[in-house]
Amino acid sequence: MNNKKIIFPLMLLVVWQVCSFAGILPHSKIPSPLEIIIALNELMLTGLPAGSSLITHGLYSLLRVICGFLLAGVIAIPCGIIIGWSKILREVCTPVIEIIRPIPPLAWIPLAILWFGIGLKSASFIIFLGCFFPILLSTISGVLAVDSILIDAARTLGAKEKDIFIKILIPGATPSIYTGVRIGMGIGWMTLVAAEFTGVKSGYGLGYMIMIARDIQRPDLVIAGMVTIGLVGYMLDTVLRVMEARSLRWRET
Amino acid sequence: MGLEINKLNKTFYNADDHTTIVALQDVSLRVDNGEFVSIIGPSGCGKTTILRIISGLEIPTAGDLYIHEKQAEPWNHVGFVFQEYALFPWRTVSENIQFGLEMKGLTKSEKKLRSNDYIHRFGLHGFEDTYPNELSGGMRQRVAIARTLVNDPSIILMDEPFGALDSQTRGQMQKFLLDIWRQSNKTILFVTHNIDEAVFLSQKVIGISKRPGSVQLSLNIDLPYPRDVTSDEFNRYRKEIIDFLNKQNIEQNG
Numbered sequence: 001m002n003n004k005k006i007i008f009p010l011m012l013l014v015v016w017q018v019c020s021f022a023g024i025l026p027h028s029k030i031p032s033p034l035e036i037i038i039a040l041n042e043l044m045l046t047g048l049p050a051g052s053s054l055i056t057h058g059l060y061s062l063l064r065v066i067c068g069f070l071l072a073g074v075i076a077i078p079c080g081i082i083i084g085w086s087k088i089l090r091e092v093c094t095p096v097i098e099i100i101r102p103i104p105p106l107a108w109i110p111l112a113i114l115w116f117g118i119g120l121k122s123a124s125f126i127i128f129l130g131c132f133f134p135i136l137l138s139t140i141s142g143v144l145a146v147d148s149i150l151i152d153a154a155r156t157l158g159a160k161e162k163d164i165f166i167k168i169l170i171p172g173a174t175p176s177i178y179t180g181v182r183i184g185m186g187i188g189w190m191t192l193v194a195a196e197f198t199g200v201k202s203g204y205g206l207g208y209m210i211m212i213a214r215d216i217q218r219p220d221l222v223i224a225g226m227v228t229i230g231l232v233g234y235m236l237d238t239v240l241r242v243m244e245a246r247s248l249r250w251r252e253t
Numbered sequence: 254m255g256l257e258i259n260k261l262n263k264t265f266y267n268a269d270d271h272t273t274i275v276a277l278q279d280v281s282l283r284v285d286n287g288e289f290v291s292i293i294g295p296s297g298c299g300k301t302t303i304l305r306i307i308s309g310l311e312i313p314t315a316g317d318l319y320i321h322e323k324q325a326e327p328w329n330h331v332g333f334v335f336q337e338y339a340l341f342p343w344r345t346v347s348e349n350i351q352f353g354l355e356m357k358g359l360t361k362s363e364k365k366l367r368s369n370d371y372i373h374r375f376g377l378h379g380f381e382d383t384y385p386n387e388l389s390g391g392m393r394q395r396v397a398i399a400r401t402l403v404n405d406p407s408i409i410l411m412d413e414p415f416g417a418l419d420s421q422t423r424g425q426m427q428k429f430l431l432d433i434w435r436q437s438n439k440t441i442l443f444v445t446h447n448i449d450e451a452v453f454l455s456q457k458v459i460g461i462s463k464r465p466g467s468v469q470l471s472l473n474i475d476l477p478y479p480r481d482v483t484s485d486e487f488n489r490y491r492k493e494i495i496d497f498l499n500k501q502n503i504e505q506n507g
Contacts, residue, residue, distance in 0.1 A: 147339075149335055149337055149339045150339055150341060152305075152310050152333075152335070152339065153333070153335060153339035153340075153341075154341075154352070155309070155310060156308050156309075156310065156331070156332065156333035156401075157352050157353035157356055157400070157401075157404065158353055158356035158357060158404070159352075159356055160356075163356060167341075167352075167355075168341070171341070171343040172343070174343070249384070250342050250343045250344075250345075250384040250385075250386065251342070251386070
């Protein structure tokens with residue numbers, strides 16, 4: 001099984017390398033895999049601009065994503081549970097949510113810059129918007145999916161409203177919350193780079209780095225940056241998947 | 254005296270199409286302390302609604318409910334066992350059993366002491382840290398019964414608790430329940446649609462009519478325990494209940 005996972009990407013890389021080598025792909029537009037590896041190495045050692053290594057850019061990006069993501073989680077999960085629980089709130093909030101939700105997070109960038117200026121705050125705000133709605137909506141649907149008989153059972157065992165919230169609704173909605181958290185993190189990470197294209201002045205961040213690579217006409221560095229984004233995104237999802245599997249052991253048979 | 258309900262009425266209102274459904278009409282019944290009473294009736298007759306009202310999950314439209322001669326808070330006296338087990342899937346067997354004790358604010362060691370007692374008596378030893386979805390139906394229902402009994406309610410309401418079990422497990426669980434009942438002397442109100450089960454288990458069978466449900470039959474089963482399901486007397490009681498249910502269906506269709 002592991003072989004299958006590796007063979008196809010490997011074949012793709014080999015074909016790509018061969019095409020580059022044979023001159024089918026123009027080097028100036030599409031660098032070969034080997035050139036990208038060399039570019040990654042250059043980004044690690046020298047950095048772009050010189051002195052700002054790939055690691056530093058990556059950490060800045062991660063900081064922005066984690067700030068926005070955590071803020072989204074801390075607000076969206078409790079809100080989702082309360083909205084899921086209260087029919088009236090649900091009816092009141094749904095139209096508002098449904099109107100704000102389709103606005104792409106990137107469309108908020110001008111407003112974010114006006115509100116927070118250019119920097120960590122506005123980048124995190126954009127990430128926050130990207131993460132917020134998937135987490136909110138899956139928390140709501142998770143609460144709605146909690147079997148009402150479990151609430152009845154808890155009541156007959158003496159549970160008060162507070163106990164039902166903490167001991168029934170939250171654990172019952174957790175599988176769905178995790179789905180939302182993973183989708184939210186994915187969207188947040190995707191949004192980040194675009195947010196960094198416009199909303200960064202500190203001189204760090206993977207999106208910012210890619211913009212410099214474009215300015216100096218280095219597609220190999222651009223792609224190296226893209227590859228890094230992909231790998232870090234995969235890593236973040238893996239961390240969440242492991243956490244999910246740990247805390248949802250009860251779901252397995 | 255254990256439990257008495259007097260002229261209970263329940264009407265459900267459907268907000269979507271503005272219709273009302275009369276689920277129960279003037280239902281009165283009493284169950285003495287330590288008595289095992291079954292409620293039988295066609296599906297949709299409101300059997301479950303009666304239990305839900307007694308347990309406080311539903312509020313009656315009219316009528317009175319007395320538990321130990323008081324119009325009391327039901328939670329302290331009444332336990333409920335559901336057909337679908339209603340175990341908390343994210344809690345282990347012992348965490349499920351301890352839920353009610355947790356609500357009472359017992360200390361960790363008290364909870365452990367009391368739940369361990371039931372874990373042993375209910376043959377759940379070795380499964381303390383198992384999650385419900387890894388258990389068989391029979392075991393799940395034993396956990397559910399333990400979770401109710403560990404709170405020491407004087408009245409236990411059971412809503413078709415063995416309805417989802419295969420017939421062999423069901424038979425075992427019926428004997429298991431009778432053992433518990435005879436040891437603990439709890440009052441049990443048991444809803445079923447299985448005639449054999451009602452006759453096998455209970456001292457009294459109450460028949461409820463089609464909707465709107467009302468009490469149409471009250472039959473004392475004067476047979477010693479353990480009961481022989483193949484005996485003539487057993488069959489006479491069965492026939493009486495079958496006749497009652499047939500009459501309900503004919504009245505409904507005609």
